[in-house]
Amino acid sequence: MRSYAIGDIHGHLDKLQAVHRLIEADRARTGDHDAPVVHLGDFADRGPDVRGVIDYVRDGVQAGQPWINILGNHDRMMWYFLQPVEQPDPLRNDLHWLMLDINIGGRKTLASYGVDVSDDRPVWEIHAEGRAKVPAEDLHFITQLKEYHWQGEHYFVHAGVRPNVPLDKQAQDDLVWIRGDFHDHKEPFGPLIIHGHTVIDNVTHYGNRLNVDTGAAYGGPISAVVIEGRDVWQLTEDGRVPVIVQQ
Known part of the structure; x- marks a missing residue:
């Protein structure tokens, strides 16, 4: 069973298109044009x-591409802010999507829609303009994102899973936000968990999980991998490079 996965995107269209070209090149080499491509949120x-x-x-999904799209915490924050009455993320009400002292990134998102996000502008004005300028179909896109995708030996999710909870009983808060308890768990989860959310320098295979977030949000690349069973390769301009299980 073959699957492709793409790490956190964070508004970098050029980098996203580049890794899709790598996937298309790998498809041409294998002759497999049906294996799913999972965007990890x-x-x-x-x-x-x-x-x-x-x-x-x-547009890719509507054109019939076998793309599967996973909900990330930043996507969820965007959706909640742009409701008729803005709301914080249900788990992280300490974070405001537009806050200036921590780079959540909501202002960059709204700016891409032509919203004036000047520092001295009242939040209610930014919210009203965002509601007017962000198309309803873009918010609908967020509602259609999957919490996870489970295919055979591969379980794709944005942040991770809560150890010792059945994989089909996970809470959305954990699926989009979890770090410590998930990262610290060394035992098998059953399928290989493929995730992003936590920035690392290089795609890393821990045996029970695979982290694909290489920091596009902070100037790093978007990474793409191909997974066959428990074997993983990172896709590069020179083809596949094996991702060896970390000892």
Whole structure:
């Protein structure tokens, strides 16, 4: 069974298109044009063209591409802020999507839609203009994102899973936000968990999980991998490079 996965995107359309070209090159080598491509979430925030990313992914799905799209915490924050009455993320009400002292990235997202996000502008004005300028179909796109995708030996999710909870009984808060308890768990989860959310320098295979977020939000690349059973390769301009299980 073959699957492809793409790490956190964060509004970087050019980088996203580049890794899709790598996947198409790998498909040409294998002759497999049906294996799914899973975007691991965080389409929104921090990058320059969130609107372009959402358009590109939605257009690909509508054209029949075998793309599966996972909900990230930044996508969820975007959706909650742009409701008729803005709301914080249900788990992280300590974080405001537009806050200036921590780079959540909501202002970058709204700027891609032509919203004036000047620092001195009242939040209620930014919210009203965002509601007017972000198309309803883009918010609908977020509602259609999957919490996880489970296919045979591969379980795709944005952040991770809660150990010792059945994989089909996980809470959305954990699926989009979890870190410590998930990262610290060394025992098998059953399927290989393929995730992003936590930035690392290089795609890393821990045996029970695979982290694909290489920091596009902070100037790093978007990474793409191909997974066959428990074997993983990172896709590069020179072809496949094995990702060896970390000892």
